[in-house]
Amino acid sequence: MNFRLDLNVIDVQQNESRFALVLHNLSETNIEHWQLTFSVSRFVLPTSVSHGTLKQVGSLCTFESGQPLNANDHLYVEFSHRTKPFSLHDEGIADACLLVTTSTGVQAIPVETTTINLGAQSPEREPLSLPEPKDINLIPQPKAMVVKSGHFAIADDCAIASDDEDAKSAALWLSEELSDHLRRDISVKQEGQIRLKKDESLAPSKYRLSVSLNAIVITASDKNGFSYGVATLLQLLPVHASHRHYAGFAIPCVEIEDHPRFGYRGMMLDCARHFHPLRRVKDLINQLARLKFNHFHWHLTDDEGWRIQIDAYPELTEIGAWRGPFETIEPQYTSLSKIHGGFYTKDDIRDVIAYAALRGITVIPEIDIPGHCRAAIKSLPHLLVEEADTSVYRSIQNFTDNILNPGIEGTYTFLETVFDEVCELFPSPFIHVGADEVPDNVWTESPSCQALMKEKGYADSKDLQGHLLRHVEKHLEAKGRKMLGWEEVVFGDKVSKNTLVFTWVNEQSGLDCIRNGYDIVLQPGQETYLDMAQDFSADEPGTDWAAKIPLEKAYHYEPFSHSDTTQNDFEKVKGIQCALWCEMTNTQSRFEYMIFPRLFAIAEVCWSAKEQRDWADFQARLSGQLQYLDRLGINYRR
Template identity: 35%
Template sequence: MSVRPALTLATTFSKATDGKPATYGLELTNESTEAIRDFTLCFVAPTRVDLDAVFDNATMQRRSSNFVEIAPPAGFVLEPGGRWKASTASLGRDLRHWSDGANAAYLAFADGKTLPVESRPTTLTGDNAPLKRGTEPFPVPGPGKSPAPISVVPWPNHVAIEGARDVPAGLAITASGEAQTAADAFADLARSLFPADALVRPVEEGGLSVTLVTGAGQKPEAYRIVFGDEVTVHAAGHAGWLYGLVTLGQILRGARRHPLTFSFPAAGEIVDAPAFGWRGSHLDVSRQFYSTGEVEQFLKVMVWNKLNRFHWHLTDDEGWRVEIDAYPELTRVGAWRGHGLPMPPLFGTGAARTGGYYTKAAIRQVVALAETFGIDVVPEVDVPGHSFAAITALPWLADPDETGAYYFHDNFPNGCLNPAHEPVYEFVEKVFGELLELFPSRTFHVGADEVPEGAWEGSPLARAMNEEIGGTGSPAKLQAAFLKRVQTFLTANGRITGAWEEAAMGGGIDKEHAYLVGWTTIEVSQERAEEGYDIVIAPGQRYYLDMANGAAWSEPGASWAGWSGPEETYIFQPGGDWTEEQKKHLLGVQACIWSEHLTDRAIFDRLVFPRLSAIAETGWTQAERKSWPRFRAMAGLLPNLYGYWATE
């Protein structure tokens, strides 16, 4: 072809009406001057069509998870200016938001060549509301209308301030010894998040003198700020000084940008300490890959919110993202998706080879940066489920005599490591062994979620093992046996085993050397705490930040767990009705950023912010000190990651 065709794909969703099923429609338009023939249309979308989907005016050639390939009727020619329409009612789940539909597409030809197709946002029949992207810009109240005189998120637990002084131009920090590392970390943080604000500057440039001093008897993350002609920050160590400086930076920035709404105190004190020890955010880098630079910037946003755990979800079905010397195929094969590759295009990626992984040098760089910010990096390698990328890269991980196929939510076939296949354990121990050298965290997360019913039923090895351990056909006992063996390895290496709540099934793992992340419902988390498991709260209904902000079609995101706007996320308070014994096992809270729907960075900013800050305040501020009107008044001053802000 001498001219590169201009092709567009428009998709529509029509809800079920009058006995007619819901329908997903596709319309491919040829805006070039050349006819196109003998092609198939490949597209990806978060909402999957059924494995055996039937299309009107098209034939499905292949479906692999979210990747779909369809062909027009035999002999069809897409003439210049022509259109080809197809539709299907074979949907695993109805589309509920504009981001549910096709977000990448291309044409494929028998000779291996491809042509790109511009995929336009999916429209809902009868709905023409503008589509929303970017963080909602909560307005700062006008003069005299703020619920608080200073701007701080998370809100401190004791504020006793007096008066207001002329707002200083910046902070001139004096420190020595260990305190100097905290001062340097804050200076780096302020420069990176707000480069033009120059929050840190010398006295000669108008900086207010701030001295870091050692406060005897304080807990590691606690701090005390004393205001006067000069300011002192008292803390027992690095984290306390850093958090105290973050609070000062927020107060200064709010007063400088909105001097008629917020002030800088003339006298008094702030005494502060966190409500929970675990205040975290998870990030899924398998479905969407985020560069080292993006991860580092995200860590800086985290510390501005006084979050202290970064749960790094490094592997899943859709991608393996960490370098392993023993198995270079994991990244050579499992880190890249594209047309004709073992891993197909998924979640916004088209024909081109796309993806990436973190080298060991990059991991060490991120971990070192996190340490300067008081953030513990918790790695996750998701096993035994969600292992399609690993098995694709290393086919010998599967039982060679296994027959048939099982799926989780009709995703990838046979994507779980087999607990009865001995080579699996050598693989796990080699991978974990290399990662233990990179991550000093006491906790190592092993996944353990969403192994589907029917897993390993076609494996003679698994059937024999299940019979030996008294299983009933369910995979729960097989997974439990697998996890106990993996936990023994981690415990011997001095680590706490982290897992999703399913790790308690089938007999569970050793409670003394484990913690669970509760994600399905708060009631299940309470049950796990009652059983004696330490638990981190991350319910999908409120703390999964891939869920949409609202029910409207114009909002991007998922909705299988419902929707949760910033206010709903903020007012949720875990553990309020728990017994005192149950509360002893409540470690804290965690946001979960799953990336299936985050196919562009403006969607990321809309879904993550300011809800990440809402969760951060729940993790830090005592429940009785929380206030949605106050938080809303300050949310507009909080940073997002990419700088995308919604416009009405």
């Protein structure tokens, strides 16, 4: 490249750091009229910038010096972040681009970015070190297992038989997985050596798996139980054939009886910050099913992108699904010199829903409101913008125009229309509405919001947020759906106690929601966020605003282990969810690296009781599981 950008830490205080930015023109050409754009995750203090001016929208910073950048010369700029000291190279500049104006127009020129110089040494990277695998390496650990002598050999004429409609999906999933793994057809027929049998006496979600010399039998009373039995059977399957001269696969003889600890076991995937192709989404769902997760939370909208087709508002995907240097929505995070984006058509989404349902997974859509709505607002300003609103605010992600207005009619028209189409498309009984991170000072200068506050006797913005969310909850209830939201969904005390709250800031916020009468799903960032770095080395990918989460820490998460809780409190914990936020996850390789192997640890936390979990034993079982990931070519953290 002809241009390079260096970033160095030059001064570190407890809550503020100073940086030196050096832009090099390595070409033989003088650049007369130019702007430098670069992306950083923290807010740059505007008054701290030397030798020019800087504007920031989200992660995108646009710097102008007003001076030419001559050939083989450089520009030196200083600025400050009011933040804790940086400890990771990922906290530096993610991407950069020069916008050069010539007589023919504006050209976007990529700029090479170098690794940030943190000005201090960091610990060496700790590689994943595991013992030899066990003979049987099930994750999550089943409730009870007896290993017997001998193996069941999968013969050429092996088939799957099921005697009940509830077993149909699990049988088809098993057929797909076995056929793919063995490279030959294993069909579902009337008779077969692998049988799925109904037993009404078993509790919901419970299953029994019996592998003998001549047959495999999975017994359950419902669809969930059959799915979990199949997931266990798939993990018993050897990664490679047991005989090198033919495709011989032998499954150890066992008796297993098992059921989940929590009814809700989920993972959230952010497809708004970076768009993930359909194949990537489906492959993840298959891995979730193998680990007995039962909910896939699909984060489809945010400030940086709108990813779901809405027929009534084609602008949402024509405009809101794309960002770039010359688009309505500016670039963010990566790909500053080109367009990034994409969306899922309704047929795409139906495909994902069916794929997940076959594997026993419910797909929960999230339409994040009233905050995190910049993509929608930029797409539909005629409907969602009150021109007279002069409120000045800044969201935690550094946007100043990303909050829906609860005082104007267009907001409710938009929400009802969108959620009507979402409810028609998704069979899930749950709809997630986000509700997080509405900043202070929003709506303070909105005439319509101030009038609404006066009419209703509301005291502050939390009341307005609650007003809007209560409206949405009633609309969803009329369609037979339950509203889910992040912990801020309870702000203003207006939504019903039927709302299921996902708590993310910390466990104390979860306990507060419980004590206020809400059921919760725990998703504390300090324990379950997969975008957090997995190691203390500066080279480790990820962030650490919540914590650094090595594999061992993820495995040892035990809900409320440091809190004073009662049995009644704990009964309101419906489950645990992990999350991958994707501000910096834009490739298949990084996607896999951030998820694996920590997903195995969280799966066991969700499924297995505390007394069943053992770190040393888990490491040995994980060693065996990683052989399967190797077979698939998955780039897990090593």
